[in-house]
Amino acid sequence: MNSNQTEQGIRTLGVDIGGSGVKAIVLDEQGLTITERSRVKTPQPATPEAVLNAIASLASEQGEFERVAVGFPGVVQYGITKTAVNLDPQWENFNLGDALSKLLAKPVKVANDADIQGLGAIKGQGVELVLTLGTGFGSALFIDGKLVPNLEMGHHPFRKGETYEEQLGRAALNKIGVQKWNNRLQRAIANLEHLFNYNTLYLGGGEAKNINFQLPESVVVIPNISGLLGGIKLWQN
Known part of the structure; x- marks a missing residue:
């Protein structure tokens, strides 16, 4: 990529906060990458202060x-984090948008991570469902490119009295093994196809690499970096 081209226009720092890692990258106005992705392990305990410090450290490495x-x-509403099952209880009703804006002295927009991953992957046609398979089980739903916010399907019942996240999160994968x-x-996937009658289902997240069966034609695996690339759409929309 021509460095002279990438230096033009408004640059966006994309940040992806996960249960196991915090990632950052700088994007140009078209959503193309300007820098290399950087990553640190999610602090333990993953309090707001600790995660904000991790983001500040990553931001200092990413340039302008x-x-x-x-x-x-x-769940995120107007920059305020309402739930954070895989982080720390202190995130409940925490104004991440304001806190990070003050820390970095830049305007900040915040959304659910699966929503952003979907924004980086969808075609904007019909009903599109996004599932992120990582520490937890994220979900996002789009209709003709428009987001239905805060779906949070991971905490809904799936089978044997357990939720999708309890059955398919990383802890379950480590416990039962890849085949189960x-x-x-x-x-x-079969359940959700009947529930949503989607046109396309996108599977992302760090554990999508473990999928070892033939997926239906309507199901697509998307790269993990979509969780960063989709951030530009928050500003475009």
Whole structure:
């Protein structure tokens, strides 16, 4: 990529907060990458202060940017994090948008991480469902390119009295092994196809690499970096 071209226009720092890692990258106005992705392990405990410090450290390595887009693993309303099952209880009703804006001295927009991953992947045609398979089980729903916010399907009942996240999150994968996890995922895909009658289902997240069965034509695996690339859409929209 021509460095002279990438230096033009408004640059956006994309941040993806996950249960196991915090990632950052700088994007140009078209959503193309200007820098290399950087990553640190999610602090433990993953308090707001600790995660904000991790983001500040990543931002200092990424060079110049004028605005920030953040993907967060929980319900987000107007920049305020309402839930964070895989982080720390202190995130409940925490104004991440304001806190990060003050820390970085830049305008910040925040959305659910699966929503942002979907924004980076969808075609904007018909009903499109996004599932992120990582520490937890994220979800996002789009209709003709328009987001239905804060779906949070991971905490809904799936089977045997457990939720999708309890059956398909990373802890379950580590406990039951790859084959049983894949069997569960196949069942979940069949359930959700009947529930949403989607045109396309996108599967992302760090554990999507473990999928070992033939997916239906309407199901697509998307790269993990979509969780950063989709951040530009928060500003474009």
